[in-house]
Amino acid sequence: MLIKKPEDIKPSEITPRELYMNRRQFILAASATALSAATVLNGIDSPFSSSPAIAGQKLNNVRKSSFSATEKQNSFKDITNYNNFYELGTDKTDPAENAKYLTTRPWTVSVEGEVKKAKTYDIDDLIKIAPLEERIYRMRCVEAWSMVIPWVGFPLSSLVKLAEPTGNAKFIHFVTLQDPKRLPGQKYAVLDWPYVEGLRMDEAMHPLTILSVGLYGEVLPAQNGAPIRLVVPWKYGFKGIKSIVRIRFVEKQPPTSWNISAPQEYGFYSNVNPEVDHPRWSQATERRIGEFFRRKTLMFNGYGEQVADLYRGMDLKKYY
Numbered sequence: 001m002l003i004k005k006p007e008d009i010k011p012s013e014i015t016p017r018e019l020y021m022n023r024r025q026f027i028l029a030a031s032a033t034a035l036s037a038a039t040v041l042n043g044i045d046s047p048f049s050s051s052p053a054i055a056g057q058k059l060n061n062v063r064k065s066s067f068s069a070t071e072k073q074n075s076f077k078d079i080t081n082y083n084n085f086y087e088l089g090t091d092k093t094d095p096a097e098n099a100k101y102l103t104t105r106p107w108t109v110s111v112e113g114e115v116k117k118a119k120t121y122d123i124d125d126l127i128k129i130a131p132l133e134e135r136i137y138r139m140r141c142v143e144a145w146s147m148v149i150p151w152v153g154f155p156l157s158s159l160v161k162l163a164e165p166t167g168n169a170k171f172i173h174f175v176t177l178q179d180p181k182r183l184p185g186q187k188y189a190v191l192d193w194p195y196v197e198g199l200r201m202d203e204a205m206h207p208l209t210i211l212s213v214g215l216y217g218e219v220l221p222a223q224n225g226a227p228i229r230l231v232v233p234w235k236y237g238f239k240g241i242k243s244i245v246r247i248r249f250v251e252k253q254p255p256t257s258w259n260i261s262a263p264q265e266y267g268f269y270s271n272v273n274p275e276v277d278h279p280r281w282s283q284a285t286e287r288r289i290g291e292f293f294r295r296k297t298l299m300f301n302g303y304g305e306q307v308a309d310l311y312r313g314m315d316l317k318k319y320y
Contacts (some may be wrong), residue, residue, distance in 0.1 A: 003231035068136035087183035095223035131156035152214030267320035
């Protein structure tokens with residue numbers, strides 16, 4: 001498969017932002033201006049300047065997070081035009097080109113399973129359960145490239161606490177939308193759809209784990225997993241499930257899409273470990289998008305001080 005690097009992409013091939021800001025959503029947003037004004041008058045603090053949210057729309061009341069990395073951030077163009085999101089296509093530029101199909105309103109997320117307070121949230125209500133923060137994270141792809149991305153989101157732990165898990169809840173299982181009209185990549189049997197992922201409960205509760213709803217202070221673009229996606233910065237990028245519709249608390253370790261597809265290559269934990277090579281390439285170094293020279297890959301993607309204790313005593317070559 002031919003993979004284009006960002007520097008090889010001609011400006012004429014980059015999808016303009018106005019094309020992936022879906023026309024239907026734009027019309028809906030314009031018609032909802034009066035509703036948004038009423039919300040402000042009623043004293044409800046919304047993260048959006050209007051409702052429903054569309055890509056490119058500014059997020060309000062976003063605070064800076066002390067968890068942020070200090071490295072140079074990748075550009076908005078890099079982050080939104082060089083993506084892995086197989087539901088929108090397998091080439092790096094496919095997600096931006098097909099983003100126009102992914103409408104994100106209406107949208108609900110079901111929280112269910114081993115919890116005392118199961119609930120189906122409208123996405124705009126879910127976004128309000130905790131203050132939004134900008135988290136600048138190093139992100140590492142299993143294909144040995146990386147970026148530094150200014151996500152906007154809230155800790156997954158905030159949602160977990162609201163759900164009140166029972167003593168049987170040991171893992172969380174995440175499920176992506178299944179709708180080939182909105183996610184045209186699902187028309188092809190690249191993976192067993194819908195995409196599914198999972199975390200151990202202590203991983204989910206870690207303060208670095210967030211649910212992202214934005215990027216660069218704006219509503220999350222479709223090609224980056226709108227309207228809500230998982231971000232776990234010490235794990236490889238495929239762990240960050242996109243366009244989530246179901247969050248289920250379970251007792252047993254849940255299946256995950258890439259582990260189902262290629263168990264010899266992709267484990268459940270998927271922690272960044274430069275000492276464990278992918279069967280087809282080394283993980284010892286990585287190429288930061290926008291840089292020429294490769295750099296050394298850091299254990300746990302550089303977040304070892306914060307997360308290494310989660311895996312104390314585990315064989316990280318066996319549990320990869």
